[in-house]
Amino acid sequence: MRKKRKREHVENYLKTSFQGDTLFGDVFLEHNSLPELNFSEIDTKTTFLGKTIDYPILINAMTGGTEFSEGINRELSLLAKEFNIAMAVGSETIALCEEEGCRKSFEIVRETIGQNGLVFANLSAAASLEEVKAALNLIHGDAIQLHVNVAQELAMEEGDRDFSGIYENIRNILENIDKPVIVKEVGFGISKNVAQKLYEIGVRYVDISGHGGTNFIEIENLRNMNIDLSELYSWGIPTALSLIKCRELSSDLKIVSSGGIKSSKDIVKSLVLGADIVGISGELLSYLIHGGYDNAKNYLDGLAYKIKMIMMLMGKKNIEELKTADYKIIGDLKDLI
Numbered sequence: 001m002r003k004k005r006k007r008e009h010v011e012n013y014l015k016t017s018f019q020g021d022t023l024f025g026d027v028f029l030e031h032n033s034l035p036e037l038n039f040s041e042i043d044t045k046t047t048f049l050g051k052t053i054d055y056p057i058l059i060n061a062m063t064g065g066t067e068f069s070e071g072i073n074r075e076l077s078l079l080a081k082e083f084n085i086a087m088a089v090g091s092e093t094i095a096l097c098e099e100e101g102c103r104k105s106f107e108i109v110r111e112t113i114g115q116n117g118l119v120f121a122n123l124s125a126a127a128s129l130e131e132v133k134a135a136l137n138l139i140h141g142d143a144i145q146l147h148v149n150v151a152q153e154l155a156m157e158e159g160d161r162d163f164s165g166i167y168e169n170i171r172n173i174l175e176n177i178d179k180p181v182i183v184k185e186v187g188f189g190i191s192k193n194v195a196q197k198l199y200e201i202g203v204r205y206v207d208i209s210g211h212g213g214t215n216f217i218e219i220e221n222l223r224n225m226n227i228d229l230s231e232l233y234s235w236g237i238p239t240a241l242s243l244i245k246c247r248e249l250s251s252d253l254k255i256v257s258s259g260g261i262k263s264s265k266d267i268v269k270s271l272v273l274g275a276d277i278v279g280i281s282g283e284l285l286s287y288l289i290h291g292g293y294d295n296a297k298n299y300l301d302g303l304a305y306k307i308k309m310i311m312m313l314m315g316k317k318n319i320e321e322l323k324t325a326d327y328k329i330i331g332d333l334k335d336l337i
């Protein structure tokens with residue numbers, strides 16, 4: 001059942017057509033005609049969880065557990081290795097409760113990236129402590145992403161319906177494991193209130209994964225639900241809004257900006273708005289599935305060049321300087337703030 005669902009997630013993601021809006025279009029960055037920099041000096045390296053990556057990019061959680069996803073994870077991890085960027089595996093529940101073979105598709109991620117790379121484990125925030133430990137062990141994870149996916153579960157016929165006790169469960173996991181815990185949405189955004197509640201129990205890493213990209217209400221609705229859920233396809237907090245509101249909290253809350261990240265402008269704007277790293281899932285998957293490894297590599301090459309190009313055009317020579325850049329908010333984003 002789980003294996004079938006994993007494959008359908010990828011296939012149905014490619015069939016989705018609803019166009020959400022991250023609202024990054026409402027963030028305006030100013031051009032600098034006199035940057036006084038040499039392009040070769042532009043430095044995109046950043047350090048996250050004590051490891052340095054060449055670009056502030058995370059290939060975010062997608063898949064694992066089947067032969068089909070093993071191929072995808074192999075190529076994604078080769079890309080992560082080649083660009084020296086971070087990668088998260090998809091939910092590991094399947095590896096913990098199904099047969100031995102399921103594990104391979106996760107293990108190859110660490111094998112490919114090596115011990116020096118930044119790799120995150122992934123499970124539901126409802127997982128038990130033992131499952132979290134096993135998920136971290138399986139890939140020698142540098143951190144565990146715990147996903148909160150109420151909207152997705154409710155859009156699944158076979159999904160969970162009881163979400164009581166999750167907050168307490170996250171607290172228990174935080175108190176009993178010695179690796180960083182990243183609480184992660186799956187495309188509906190984390191509000192300031194929720195981030196505040198998480199912060200109060202000691203969470204210091206959130207992946208906001210906002211609205212505007214992959215849409216799990218639509219993906220699940222294409223799978224199995226008899227009820228037409230299309231009126232809810234626009235549900236969620238746009239990524240730019242979620243990011244700005246969460247950033248109002250303490251500066252020791254580290255933020256992964258994700259949800260609808262497609263372009264170098266989305267990445268740069270995320271960093272300017274206060275993200276520490278930026279996650280991409282669906283867009284990279286599309287390049288990979290439609291054109292293979294070289295196509296996905298070209299996409300990342302393009303992003304890498306254009307991030308540097310924008311940094312130059314803003315007169316910012318490194319990521320730290322970029323985070324201090326001025327910006328203007330217009331339109332709907334301004335109204336919502």
Ligand code: FNR
Binds near residue numbers: 009013063258280
């Ligand atoms: C996902 N995502 C996801 N997230 C998670 O925490 N565990 C998971 O197993 C999965 N599985 C998954 C499968 C597929 C096919 C996609 C496209 C996505 C969600 C993902 O990590 C991210 O939060 C959202 O997709 C929003 O980002 P994008 O896709 O708009 O860049």
